[in-house]
Amino acid sequence: MKSVGILGVGQAGGNIAEIATTMGFQTALINTNQRDGAVNTKVEKKFFVPGYNGAGQDRSIGLRAVHEHYRELIEFVKKSFKNVKLLLVAFSTDGGTGSGMSPLLIDILLDQLPGINIGAIAVVPERNVLAGNRINAAECIEQISKIEGISSVFLVDNDQMRKVNPQSSKQQIYLSSNRQVMEAISYVLQVTQKSSIYGNFDETDLMNILNTRGVTMISSTTVTDVKTTAEISNKIQRSWANTIFCPIDTVGVIRAGLIYEGPETVAKLISAPAIFEGIGEPLELFEGTYISDTDPTVTMILAGLSFPRRRLQTLEESLEKNKERLQFLVNKEHAEKYESQVSWASNLKAKPPERKPTGVTSKLTKYQK
Template identity: 25%
Template sequence: MKKKIGFVAIGQAGGNIGKLFEDRGFSVLYLNTSQEDLRTIRNAKYTYHIAGGEGCNKDRVKAKRLVVDDFDNISREVYEKMDVSMVYVIFASGGGTGSGCGPMLIDLLLGDIASGESSIESIGAITVIPDEKESPRAHINCYECFEELTGIEGIASVMAIDNSRGNKLALNQRLVNVFCDFIEIPSRHKDVRGNIDRAEIEETLKSKGMLVVTKVPAKESTTAAVLESFGRSVFAPIEPDRVIKYIAISSAGTVDVEAMRKEVGVPVDVFQTYNDKATICCLAGLNYPKARLEAVYRKAVENQELILKNLQAVSGHGMKKGVDFLSAAKPSGAEPAKPKASRRELMKKYMG
């Protein structure tokens, strides 16, 4: 599976997670608008500095303009370095470079797949939701980022680390560990009662919607304990709407999948095998974490007056209503270079 999955890590947060995957043997391409941030990634095999970038300082529009201007080179780097069938784009939703570039880059690369310009089969995302203590701008960026991310047609699974659940670096490591545990099920877990093959892992990863994974030691593996463990995982909370596409599980202990279905919903399919060490359970095709994003939205709205006051002091523009909290308050800048006609509409979508 490591030969089939690659990662494009954008920005500093994306780079931190990407390095953990590279250390586990995956191919990783690091993209950044800051040359200084790229230099902090030790022993990285593939790095690319987005042309004209000197960091984005949480400015999503600035990041998008840089991608528009340099997309031909960025896409060439992705296709040359990622000799894989599936790519996950990693970025923090609350930052500038990753938040601005991430959804737009995914959409543009999916456009290349649809037009036959890429041999990559699917593209998913790993993103990070900011802690409540992070800045108002981080919450605004997060909400705007998810507005774009949720509107992408053809995207594969999305994993969302929730930074309110603990130490950032520890959460990153836990995400990488549990992801690797999941994709290694076909090679490590065999049982006469049933197996999960690589095609089923791939199908689970390629399903559109949120994807969450948990791991519970065998001696603690009851149905209730596995369900409860999702609430302590690195991921944003699961919506209670019972929308689900797949359950993929390697069971230990006394886990009852039929009882799980009554709690999480009836999936299109269940992929199941067994082992005697730990239960590894993946739920895929879930709805986006609306309740968590509503909390992000409320945090942003609470600070609108303060943000408006601070931005008006330097820009003189007013605040407009709606999701795009900051765009009307930013000083006007140069228009991005005209993209090629085949990508113009997608780029217009993100640049307004």
């Protein structure tokens, strides 16, 4: 895991870094709130932006933190990661710290870390989040998509987890999503250490894929009992829609990896042209075949995908639908006031008797008969 580093930004990013630490990745975290980062006890390297106490879901605060402290942030990242080939910045798109800091921080690090590719693990919120979270996510993802030198962007979709586990709590959804994305990345890194006479998928292959600009996803499926090339291809294609990543909705893969583990009889059924029939063959395909007695499993890495417009537009649809109401609420915050209809009654309030000193002599005279 030494070749990939995980930099968590904000609370969600810190939680991803916490899981990554247990898997052997180099990790560090950045936060504007020390209490949030303090719970990530397994992450040793931490930077808490001085003068801040959280961002309160306000992206502008996270952005300002980078503007004010970019020198310290750059130095912290340089000291935290040694000999990594790829640094993945992990964050939630709908909060304040991670969403606000990460796009600018990634853009700056691209210039400041020569020889290290920079990518992202960006968490996309569920469809039922409130307007402020949707606005944050839309702004953040737009900014990430416009960074010229960025490598793979993993869009972790909490909505995918909700479909599988509709009764789960938010905390369970977050934990499961965070763990699954790191397990997927960890697995493909572990495969690069295996050997096979049928063709190895090595670290250079993986880095060629992960250094591709655009959206990246990893899928895995068992292909037990398949009898034909068409069956195995269909099963692989269906697996792309059942990952924790945003579903594919456009054609075009620039680079891909195909890893097979299992009996040789099933390996013979795998056909790259059949697998990519629906979305088009990639520019480059890197394969690894590992014959074993385990259940036949196909893992794929698809890189250079377009940002999933249909999925992201679901975040914006309710904003558009409620545009007038939301604008009214913003205006109402600054214009709201109450005019009393009984202001005339203020003179009716009871007043204490006025005491005027007159002297003892006058009091004695007053009471003479």
